[in-house]
Amino acid sequence: MLLGSAVLAPDIAYSDEPLQAHAPFSDDSTAAFSIANDNVFTIELELQRRFAGAQRELANVAMYLAPDFRARITKQLRVLLSAENWEEGDEHLNLASARSFARAMAVLRPNQRPLLGLSNAGNLLAMWKEEGAQAVFEHLPGDIVKWSISSGTGASEDRASGRAPIERVAGILRGHSLESLLNG
Amino acid sequence: MAKGDAVPEEHHVTRWIKPRFLGKNDDGTVDVDEFGCPQTIFPSAFELRDDEDALSITWLEHFGATLADQLPLAAEAVRSATASGDLKPKSAFAVGNVGQIRTAAQDHGFKVRIIEDPEDNNTGHCEVRRYPRDADEFYQAMALDVFRRRYLYGDIVKPGWGPALAH
Numbered sequence: 441m442l443l444g445s446a447v448l449a450p451d452i453a454y455s456d457e458p459l460q461a462h463a464p465f466s467d468d469s470t471a472a473f474s475i476a477n478d479n480v481f482t483i484e485l486e487l488q489r490r491f492a493g494a495q496r497e498l499a500n501v502a503m504y505l506a507p508d509f510r511a512r513i514t515k516q517l518r519v520l521l522s523a524e525n526w527e528e529g530d531e532h533l534n535l536a537s538a539r540s541f542a543r544a545m546a547v548l549r550p551n552q553r554p555l556l557g558l559s560n561a562g563n564l565l566a567m568w569k570e571e572g573a574q575a576v577f578e579h580l581p582g583d584i585v586k587w588s589i590s591s592g593t594g595a596s597e598d599r600a601s602g603r604a605p606i607e608r609v610a611g612i613l614r615g616h617s618l619e620s621l622l623n624g
Numbered sequence: 625m626a627k628g629d630a631v632p633e634e635h636h637v638t639r640w641i642k643p644r645f646l647g648k649n650d651d652g653t654v655d656v657d658e659f660g661c662p663q664t665i666f667p668s669a670f671e672l673r674d675d676e677d678a679l680s681i682t683w684l685e686h687f688g689a690t691l692a693d694q695l696p697l698a699a700e701a702v703r704s705a706t707a708s709g710d711l712k713p714k715s716a717f718a719v720g721n722v723g724q725i726r727t728a729a730q731d732h733g734f735k736v737r738i739i740e741d742p743e744d745n746n747t748g749h750c751e752v753r754r755y756p757r758d759a760d761e762f763y764q765a766m767a768l769d770v771f772r773r774r775y776l777y778g779d780i781v782k783p784g785w786g787p788a789l790a791h
Contacts, residue, residue, distance in 0.1 A: 512650050515650045515651075516648065516650060519648055519650075519651075519652040520644065520648070522652070524643075524652070524712065524714065525643035525644060525648075525652075525712065525714060526643075526712070527642050527643065527644075527708075527711070527712060527715065528706065528707055528708040528710075529707070530642065530644060553650075555647035555648065555655065555664055556648075557644050557645055557646070557647070557666040557668065558644040558645075559666075559668045559671070560668065560671055560672075560673045560674075561674075565666050565668055567647060567664065567666060569647075569664065574768075576666060576667060576764070578668065586760065588667060588760045588761060588763075588764050590764055590768060599761055599764060599765075600761070601760035601761045601764065602760075
């Protein structure tokens with residue numbers, strides 16, 4: 441695959457092998473939550489496990505990330521995956537999405553850190569914004585980004601959305617003159 | 625209030641926003657403006673879950689005359705209607721106008737209906753029916769243009785709460 445061969449090192453090239461091979465726990469969010477919902481301890485344990493899994497995905501691309509950027513992302517993930525920010529019925533982080541997010545950061549190499557969120561399906565959300573403009577990515581499993589952008593007002597307003605493989609996202613942002621959102 | 629009646633265009637509704645949909649700073653605090661109101665909502669906050677067929681909202685005018693009266697009561701109704709009976713202080717309530725929801729939907733090619741759907745614990749509960757799936761630009765409009773006023777639940781429940789004048 442282009443992404444793996446052209447951008448990422450061979451050892452983290454895209455693979456179809458199951459995520460379970462990298463993680464000592466199930467990635468079946470629904471099953472995990474049906475268990476986790478039973479008591480607070482289990483929810484916190486599952487949150488910790490998902491955080492550890494996301495950290496592992498970031499570690500896999502560490503060579504492409506500035507240490508400060510990685511540290512700030514890790515802080516945000518810790519906040520996002522804390523019981524303090526957890527509501528009953530929430531879907532746990534999908535680790536296949538965390539992998540897509542980590543690989544997207546390796547490809548895009550932003551120097552501005554995004555705000556992070558979680559979709560209803562448990563996919564990682566990332567938002568970059570500045571005055572009057574924002575870009576929001578939902579990182580779907582398989583290195584796909586569901587993106588939406590907004591900039592300008594009135595006659596110069598530009599809003600768009602779509603889905604694209606990671607390697608096309610930078611071009612989409614350039615097409616909307618929004619590459620500065622990620623790189624300051 | 626009667627189930628199935630349309631909510632008046634000039635009225636307002638609130639949607640509970642989970643913490644996972646609010647932008648946060650590195651230290652875990654919610655990204656707020658100078659008035660302490662959340663600045664950033666992910667558009668996904670306005671997506672339906674797989675098990676939903678309408679967007680759940682609560683009618684504010686049902687609870688009183690001013691936002692300072694309405695929102696704490698609406699938030700309490702939403703809290704009491706949840707299975708856990710608990711909302712996180714870092715969750716928020718976003719406020720929008722009924723007519724603007726309908727207009728935003730029309731602008732994106734959808735014709736939604738905003739109707740009363742009272743529940744035992746939340747008599748102001750309403751639904752946006754015919755709500756679209758996979759409509760990212762519409763969700764973006766809901767987050768950026770319609771539900772622009774947002775208040776942290778942890779603030780709303782403080783005695784004597786009222787919205788900042790600028791809001």
